[in-house]
Amino acid sequence: MLIACVAYQDGRKLGDITIDKISDYVQKPECFVWVALKDPEPAELDAMKEEFGLHELAVEDVRSHHQWPKIEEYDDSLFAVMHTVERKEDGSLDFGEVDVFAGPNYILSVRMRTAHGFKKVRERCESEPPLLKQGSAFVLYALMDDIVDSYFNVLESMTAELEELEDRIFGPQEQAEARAIIEELYRFKRRLVVMRHHVGPLLEGVGKLMGWRVPRICEGMTTYYKDVYFHLERIVGAIEGRREMVITAIQVNLGMIALADSEITKRLGTFAAMFAVPTMIAGIYGMNFEHMPELHSKYGYPIVITVIVVIEIMLFRFFRRAKWI
Incomplete structure (x- = not known):
């Protein structure tokens, strides 16, 4: 489904355009086009491939779904895969995928199996014309920054859940309650491990955008990508820290059970x-x-x-x- 197809010139929005007009604006050096798709049909991807001249391997990755987070360079364009993380009411995690094609005069974002939207990202970009003049490099950063910031929100809610479990460990426990706490802690640990798998690989990908050889379209934006990189480092470190806390909590709970059994x-x-x-x-x-x-x-x-x-x-x-x- 097509969410938006907008043309920009010198950091200013020109207006919405139709798909068949994309190639006209992409050919203009001072313009770039930002297209957003959600769960697209194969025909829509084929149309985008033709209009933007997307690399066949990158398009195949989008079609196959379930790609691990990564950033790959194809000639003068970039292909980024990022995962969104959303926490359900029952505490479980729901993972989606966002594929981004970034070229000299275009940005194409494809959302798969996620309700995470980028309306605020577009508003943010359009409110900063000097940065938007950087074109796809700034939009790619803004998309990354929004996804990475959402990880912090998920971690905060999971931390609150962990603190509640720790409080229950030191409260009065029946045998069944103690077993239930251990099961919940183990499920919590599994969620952390899965989240680490969906978040961690992006750290290496973002590192490519701020290393010794920066892709041409990202030149001038390395400081912004460093900010995303440092945020990802904090998130990965926080996940590892929470996992250690869970392991300690399990050991403490087992110790409390052994102590209670000793008292009996x-x-x-x-x-x-x-x-x-x-x-x-x-x-x-x-x-x-x-x-x-x-x-x-x-x-x-x-x-x-x-x-x-x-x-x-x-x-x-x-x-x-x-x-x-």
């Missing part, structure tokens, strides 16, 4: 020790020996009971001081 075992051992004393004494007097202390005394029974009660009180006070009960 200790309490059971305490009651077992207290029951062991009367059981032992009763067991001794249950043996059918003829000569036993106080066996024939009329005070034998109360004496034995008194001894049992005294020992039990002493044990109770000892375990109480030790905070075992």
Whole structure:
């Protein structure tokens, strides 16, 4: 679906144009065309290929979908693949793809399987004519910057979720609750790993736009691409940091479970020790020996009971001081 097809001259918007007029404006050195597509049909891609003279391999990458983030150079044009990340209400992550063709006089963005729009990016670019005069290089930067900034928003919401899970670790837990927390932490870790796979490769791609050999269409914009690169570095570092936090949280939760089990075992051992004393004494007097202390005394029974009660009180006070009960 065609979202927009706009011609610009010297950083100013000329107006919307039809697809068949694209080649007329692309041939003018002072003009460039910005086309936006969403989930295009094969025929639409073929039309764009013909109008802009797109490289066959890059077009095939768009048709095949599910490309990893990358930036490739074809003659005097660039082909960039970026992934969008959106967080659903249930906490799961939804990934889309944005393919961008950037040439000397054109920019073509193709959104696939994503609701992430670039209306604000277009408004931002059109509000800065001096930068928009840079043409496709500035628009490519603006698109990248918008996608990378959206990663920060996703990470912030995931950080809040992780903090909530950490609070639950140190709260009162049933056995089922402890197991549920571990499962949620593991699912959280998996989401971080998947996000790292969708975000990380773009770091290498952006590095090509600010290295020792900058593509011709990006000359003069290296400072802006460095800004995107540093933001990506922060995001990748934050993802790794959150993953370490999750691993630590899982270990802490397992330690809390082991500690709770130890407390239960200790309490059971305490009651077992207290029951062991009367059981032992009763067991001794249950043996059918003829000569036993106080066996024939009329005070034998109360004496034995008194001894049992005294020992039990002493044990109770000892375990109480030790905070075992």
